[in-house]
Amino acid sequence: MRPRHRTTRRAGVLTGGLLAGSLAAGLLTQTPAAADPAGVTDYTLAVDAAATGPAIDPTQYGVFFEDINNAADGGLYAELVQNRSFEFGPADNRSYTPLTSWQQTASGGATGTVKVVDDAERLNERNRNHLRVDLAGTGGTTGRFGVVNSGYGAGIALTEGRRYDFSVWARTDRPAGTRLTADLRTADGTVLTAPLGITVRGDRWTKYTGTLVPKVTTTAARLAVTAAGSGTLRLDMVSLFPRDTYKGRANGLRKDLAEKIAALNPGFLRFPGGCLVNTGSHYAYEAPNWERRRSYQWKDTVGPVEQRAVNANFWGYHQSYGLGYYEYFQFAEDIGAMPLPVVPALVTGCGQNQATDDPALLKRHIQDTLDLIEFANGPVTSPWGRKRAEMGHPKPFGLTHLGVGNEENLPDAFFARFTEFRKAIEAEHPEITIVSNSGPASEGATFDRLWDLNRRAGVDMVDEHYYNSPQWFLENNDRYDSYDRNGPKVFLGEYASRDNRFANALSEAAFMTGLERNADVVKLASYAPLLADVDKNQWRPDMIWFDNHRSWGSTSYEVQKLFMNNTGDRVVPSRASTTPSVSGPITGAVGLSTWATSAAYDDVEVTAANGDTLLKDDFTAGASRWTPVAGRGTWAVQDGAYVQTDEAAEDTLVTAGDPGWQDYDLKVKATKKSGKEGFLVAFGVRGTGNHYWWNLGGWGNTRSAVEKAGDGGKQTLLEHPTTIETGRTYDIRVQVRGRQVTLYLDGQKWGSFTDDKAAEPFRQVVTRDKGDLVVKVVNAQAAAARTTIDLGTSKVAPTARLTTLEGAPDAVNSADAQPIRPRTSTLPGIARTFTYTFPAHSVTFLRVETR
Known part of the structure; x- marks a missing residue:
């Protein structure tokens, strides 16, 4: 059950129905549309252009990044070497070993042995494993022995003539040094680049760098690192990055994925999870507790990449933390989005039900959160502000919102701990909006209890999550109409219809008209998950899919992009007629x-x-x-x-x-x-x-x-x-x-x-975007919708810009075909009143200039 909020009237607008006074007085009554046997249904849509609806914050729609579906390593994080520091193991996945993705290689009669070790010669206390290569001295001057990395997916994707930056930390016990060679090659050993020669000198860890330029384009390359001679060579943090990362940043992001996210024009970036945040143990990555399954702790993810911790990902694989909090903040800034990090509240969620009762640990996590705010916003004279500056960003990141906890199933235990976080944060940083949550579902006992606790405590904002059927989204367009306008605001942090067909995207679009209509309550909203590796994923639906060299937006991506780039700054009250309802008994x-x-x-x-x-x-x-x-x-x-x-x-x-x-x-x-x-x-x-x-x-x-x-x-x-x-x-x-x-x-x-709630397929909302009226209509049915539209003003341009998403309800976008893409055109004949037929199974935005 959802919280029983009351409906309130504001400035002549009924928030539950968005009718201004003139409409409420009878300008247009909401009557069912008429069905036409030819497959067309008649509707009316009336706009009260003179009335004022809720203001829409520029941050209303955003994106949520979680490292699920291999979204970080091998995805958004542009590193091309998998298991670059030899830290994979059964704690990550039962099938993993420290040499996962690596193979031994030899040429010219050279021999030797390789072994992953954790000994006193390690790179540092957090990056414990490294590769020990014992060279036998065979093979003369041309023989070489070493290892080859297979990258992610089918291999390392390369583009002819592009530059790829190689780096490795290495040391040798040979006084004269060891000649190291890096090259890119095919699976059968054909070399694709000029070899990069590096002389490793000294038995102390040193970083060596160079550039490789492939002679061909391929999606299945390998990186080989080999050496000649004898002695012991130690390697760690073997890395290969495309020079062409997003914004050209070192340790940067895969350009095509970052650009697709940026094209959404997101108002905020929520990170790093999700279930990733509040699952696992709560031990620090400090000796003697070398715990590999622990909650996400932001301090593990900052500083030089070779000194960052690694962790077993909640979704069944390894995470390197090369993409860490600094990179998240930097990415938010690069795409013009408000950063919104989420920290663990020491109560597990996502199917795990455990609360950590350790006052000292709670105190430490609260201090970590205060340090996070300092890392984001503090002056360079502060300890964590100095750390941010050392990483390359003296200017504060401008953090304003912070989430505590995620989908906890123990509402009272969570809220007791949330209260302690809130008290400490408000005492030092009253300018920060602290976001609570309502559990893992759209209704139920946990949802009701958490909403009651949040309301009574006067929490600023509550994070709701739900993944439901398309029918649920069509039935619940009015979900937020009756929420208390004086209560906590809503952050809809995770939502999606459970598939990636166009029918799912249509139902989400219909629901989004209700989010906009209630922009005074729903202040933030983000579809989830954001990214998915087509070959390795734990969850469907997803917004953007990728393999090792291509990426494409799902049908839901196209819907989100259309809404996020045409939000507007204020809702204009409007009302449409409804679809004739045919409701029979439950059968089966x-x-x-x-x-x-x-x-x-x-x-x-x-x-x-x-x-x-x-x-x-x-x-x-x-x-x-x-x-x-x-x-x-x-x-x-x-x-x-x-x-x-x-x-x-x-x-x-x-x-x-x-x-x-x-x-x-x-x-x-x-x-x-x-x-x-x-x-x-x-x-x-x-x-x-x-x-x-x-x-x-x-x-x-x-x-x-x-x-x-x-x-x-x-x-x-x-x-x-x-x-x-x-x-x-x-x-x-x-x-x-x-x-x-x-x-x-x-x-x-x-x-x-x-069970008699109507799944209304015809939904609409109207917003004002500076001088334009944006009429947004979703027709999620097989019949076309012939609609008489009254814009409520004659001061309109004679033409409108029309953008349409249209297709079969079972259509799915893939790497090879994207049948659901926006189609733009100019629509003539615009006047105060005109008729337009919205296609079956479509989302249509009419942008009308008002004079």
């Missing part, structure tokens, strides 16, 4: 499922409202009536019950019955046998991924909820703190009547809901 078969649990089901009975038996199964004759999904779980009849025995399997849904069933009662006995959660009983099943289910003992057996799945996502309709006992048999009954559902557990009413 029934199902049984488990999630990381073994459970038994028996005595299933489905009875129609008139008393007819639709299904009755006690499994004495087997389970032939039930259809499993291939590869999900292990179902068999055991001891007269239908049992799923694989505790590791998730979403093991088996179904029975007719998709056309309606108005029925489902009864079943369910018993949890073992595992992490409870059991799931489905109804209204109309296909894989399209159903309702009662999730009893979900989320690690911490709560229960009714979820609605469809279009690749889920939404929660009802929630309760019910947990499930192992070995106990529960009597479950689900009563479906029309669109109302009532649920009973052991004969007692557990809850009920009516």
Whole structure:
């Protein structure tokens, strides 16, 4: 459930509907649009150009960067060498070793051995591993022995004639020095560059640099580092950067990815996460606690790159921290975005439920946060301001907003710690806006509790996160209409519809019209995640996809770019007619499922409202009536019950019955046998991924909820703190009547809901951008929308600039084809009142000059 805020009126505008006084007096009533059998639906759209709606901050839309989907190393961070400091290991990923991405190589009869060591000869205390190369002295003057790095993805992407900066830290025990050679080559050893020769002298760590220029363009190169002679050579921080990074910065960013982010014109940059921030342990990277799974701590990520810590990434890989807090602040400045860092609050989230009860550790993290503000804003005479200046930026970065915590599932524990952070920050930096959060979902007990705590404490801003189905976004355009105008402001830090089809982007666009309409409440908003490696990713949807040499915007990227570059500075009150609604009863078969649990089901009975038996199964004759999904779980009849025995399997849904069933009662006995959660009983099943289910003992057996799945996502309709006992048999009954559902557990009413919210496909908002009216219309349906538009003023230019995103709802942008791209044109015939037909499945921006 969302917080129950009241609707308020301001300056003659009803914020819930954005009608100014003249419209409210009857200029245009909101009546359903008329349907045309030819596939066109008629609408009206009225604008009150003389009225004033909420102001829109220039920072309303921004971007959120988290190192998920290999977004940093091998992504935005331009380093081309993977595992450059030999720090990979099973703490990062079970398949990793210190030589991941490296291979031994030899030529001309040279021999030797390589070994990754952590000994007294290490580069420094944080960069502990290094490569020891013992050269056997074979191969004469031409033989060479060493290692080759395969880069990321298919290899190292090179462009003919471009410059690539090589560097390595090295030392040798040979008094005369060791001749080191670096070159770029193909997988079969064909050399692509003139060899770069370096003489390593002395047995102390020294940085050596040079430049390589490839003779060909390829996407599958390798970097070879070899040596001749005998003795022991030690190597660390083997690096290769394209000279052409974003803004030409050393230790910089991959240009095409940075440019695509900059093209969004973001108002803020939230970093570095996400779940990355508040998961793992909370130990410092200090001896003797060489902890590789710890929370993200900003001090690990600044200073010379060779002295920065490494960490096991929450998403199952390694992170080097070459892209650190200094680089984040610099990138925000480069793209004209407000920096918005997030620090851990010592309460885990993202499916982990643990609070750290250590007053000294809490005090240290609070001090670290105060030091972060000093690093961003302090004078060069302060300790951390001096550190920033030493890194190359004497001028303060201008930090104004800071988030504490992310998606915590323990609301009271989080808020107690958040309060301590807030008290300390406000005492020293009252100018900083401190952002709290509301947990991991758009509704539910955690959401309600955190909003209540935030409201009562007078918190400035609350970070909401949700990933839901396209239908949810179409149904919830009015979500913020009723939020308290005097309460905390909203930072919608993470949201997306769960896929990358154009249908998903259309639903997000429809929702964004509601964000703009409520710009006085929703002050910041960012789609998430931002980046994804097409070959290695943990999450879909994503805004920008890439491989080792190409990048492309998803359909959602095109929507975000259109909105972010045409926001305007003030909402203009407007209203449109609605789409004729056709709402039938909930229909569908029934199902049984488990999630990381073994459970038994028996005595299933489905009875129609008139008393007819639709299904009755006690499994004495087997389970032939039930259809499993291939590869999900292990179902068999055991001891007269239908049992799923694989505790590791998730979403093991088996179904029975007719998709056309309606108005029925489902009864079943369910018993949890073992595992992490409870059991799931489905109804209204109309296909894989399209159903309702009662999730009893979900989320690690911490709560229960009714979820609605469809279009690749889920939404929660009802929630309760019910947990499930192992070995106990529960009597479950689900009563479906029309669109109302009532649920009973052991004969007692557990809850009920009516799923009758309209998924409105025609949404709009109007903003003023200096002298222009920007009419933004989303038509997320198969019918075209023939619309009579009243601009509310005759002082308009006769033509308008038209920008349209249009395509099939299943269209997906890829590396080879981007069917969803903006199309611009000039629209004549603009007057106070005119008619325009918005195409089916489209987002359209009409920019009209007002005189």
